[in-house]
Amino acid sequence: MNIYKYITVFSFLLSMPSILQSQEHIPISKTEVLNRVADKNLSLKISNQEFNQAKADYRQTNAVFLPNITASHTAMATTNPLMAFGSKLNQEILTQNDFSPALLNDPSQIQNYATKLEIQQPLINLDGMYQRKAAKSKMEAMSLKTERTQDYLMFEVDKAYMQLQLAYKAVDVLEKALEAANANKKLADNSFKQGYLQRADVLNVEVRVTEVQNQLQTAKSNVDNASNYLSFLMNDENYIIYTPTDELSVSTFKSEVDEVSVNRSDIKAMQLASNAFEAMNKADKMAFLPRLNAFGSYELYDDQIFQADANGYLFGAQLSWGIFQGSKRFGKAKKSKAEFEKSKLEYKQYVSQSNLELNKAKRAFLDAENKLQLTTIALQQSEESLRIRTNRFKEGLEKTSDLLMAETQFAQKQLEYYQTIFEYNYTQAYLQFLTKE
Numbered sequence: 374m375n376i377y378k379y380i381t382v383f384s385f386l387l388s389m390p391s392i393l394q395s396q397e398h399i400p401i402s403k404t405e406v407l408n409r410v411a412d413k414n415l416s417l418k419i420s421n422q423e424f425n426q427a428k429a430d431y432r433q434t435n436a437v438f439l440p441n442i443t444a445s446h447t448a449m450a451t452t453n454p455l456m457a458f459g460s461k462l463n464q465e466i467l468t469q470n471d472f473s474p475a476l477l478n479d480p481s482q483i484q485n486y487a488t489k490l491e492i493q494q495p496l497i498n499l500d501g502m503y504q505r506k507a508a509k510s511k512m513e514a515m516s517l518k519t520e521r522t523q524d525y526l527m528f529e530v531d532k533a534y535m536q537l538q539l540a541y542k543a544v545d546v547l548e549k550a551l552e553a554a555n556a557n558k559k560l561a562d563n564s565f566k567q568g569y570l571q572r573a574d575v576l577n578v579e580v581r582v583t584e585v586q587n588q589l590q591t592a593k594s595n596v597d598n599a600s601n602y603l604s605f606l607m608n609d610e611n612y613i614i615y616t617p618t619d620e621l622s623v624s625t626f627k628s629e630v631d632e633v634s635v636n637r638s639d640i641k642a643m644q645l646a647s648n649a650f651e652a653m654n655k656a657d658k659m660a661f662l663p664r665l666n667a668f669g670s671y672e673l674y675d676d677q678i679f680q681a682d683a684n685g686y687l688f689g690a691q692l693s694w695g696i697f698q699g700s701k702r703f704g705k706a707k708k709s710k711a712e713f714e715k716s717k718l719e720y721k722q723y724v725s726q727s728n729l730e731l732n733k734a735k736r737a738f739l740d741a742e743n744k745l746q747l748t749t750i751a752l753q754q755s756e757e758s759l760r761i762r763t764n765r766f767k768e769g770l771e772k773t774s775d776l777l778m779a780e781t782q783f784a785q786k787q788l789e790y791y792q793t794i795f796e797y798n799y800t801q802a803y804l805q806f807l808t809k810e
Contacts, residue, residue, distance in 0.1 A: 398616045403534045406603060410526055413608040417526060420519040427508075427515040434505035440494040447487045448678060452480055460485035463674040465683040488673040488681065496690070497665040503656035510649035517642035524638065526606070528806040533606060535795050535802075537599040538621035542791040543592040550784040551589055554582045557780070560766070561773060574773040581777050585784075621791060623745070624798045630808045633727040637810055643723055647716035654709040660702050663694035731807045738800040741793065748786065748793045755779070755786040 411417070451457055457480040461467050464485065470476065495501065561578040564570040600615045633640065669688035673681035695702075762779040765771035 398614050400618045401615045402618045403530065406530050406534055406607065407527060409607040409609070410530055411523070414526055414606060415608050417519070417522055420522040424512070424515040424519050427512040431505070431508040431512045434501070434508050437495060437498055437501040437505050440492050443491045445489050447489070448484070450482055450484045452482050454478060454480055457483045463487070463672070463683060463685070464676055466676070484676045486675050486678050486680065489670060491670040492668065494667040496667055499659035499662055500656040503652045503659055507649040507652035507656065510645045510652060514642040514645035514649065517638040517645065521639040521642065524806060524809055528802055530606060531802040532799060533599065533602050534617060534619070535621065535798055537596070537603060537615060538617045538619070539791055539795045540592065540595040540599045541617065542621055543788060544589065544596060546784055546787045546791070547585060547589040547592050550780065551582070551585045553780055554578070554585050557776065558582055564769070569769055570773065577773055577777060581780070621794055623794055624801050630731070633724065633731050633807060634810045635724065640724060640727065643720045647713070647720050650709065650713040650716045654706065654713045657702065657706040657709045663692050665690065665692050727807065731804070734800055734803050734807055738797070738804060741797040741800050745793045745797050748790045752786045752790045755783045759783040
């Protein structure tokens, strides 16, 4: 089997530009990465701002309880008969002469300055109450979404850090393979000079050296790609090349959970979103009911600016009922009902899909566990085979092609072994992510 098949496993499909081998390699632990991601990751910051938006929407619904207070100062001049008479009346400056028909019909210009303080207080607003409830459910859902985003980023850090570890393991394996290939090339050259090998055998060894060199270059590029992705997660635009301080080793985690928990943050968020649609549907239904609001005002009048020789107040209550709005409210209520029913179906589908993912992850873990046992044995066997063939080749008892095949197989089994550790640890991390409450 061609070793290149296993090299391609280490390509991570990352789009960041590679800032390659000239850079210094900086050691970093997974704990450091987690801390930096929690502090600087842009996806997490975006999620936090989405929560702040939902929180601000919820605060706007305080208007259901709190009064609306406005203050104004109006200046005007008029010769309009009605306005002129009313202004004098408000200013408390009417005289007997002002009732003369000539003055009433053709008054002189009058100035009026009014300072007004108004208050409106909602008393009964049932649709507003349910809109507030919907906004609160949305805010809580966004909070849980932010929490799940953080969980996902922690899982993504696990995966990215393991990819970096795996990339370095590939470099180590191929550097040793290149060292062995060069040593064999040196032996082949000496044997050729002594007439023990043909030129074709030497060329086969040289081809092997070139092949390993190309594969090593690809593995080093994968180190840069994995480092760049970690930089992206940490929102570090310097794109430093990192070296993992934690070794790639087999993790130990067992999940006894048979199905995902409805208390998982993303599932709870979907339930809250469904609750919000339900509350909005109730709000649309309550819009058919009347509203009761109290109102009041205090007014100051004068014919001079910022004076207050006359004043008065007004207060009362208003019961308003929008009886018919061209069937608009009927359509709106039906739409919100459909949205609520849709959200319930989406919730059910999401839980079912999450359980499907959990079952797949469990099977993948069992496959990785079995594969790890087999690749461990295969690695030991290929190492022993290479040792025997190398000794026999040095004594002139082994064909060059057989030695090259043994070298290729050993490198292949090493890469396959580390790839299996990655798969084993990755499936465990994914199981933790799926079952986290």
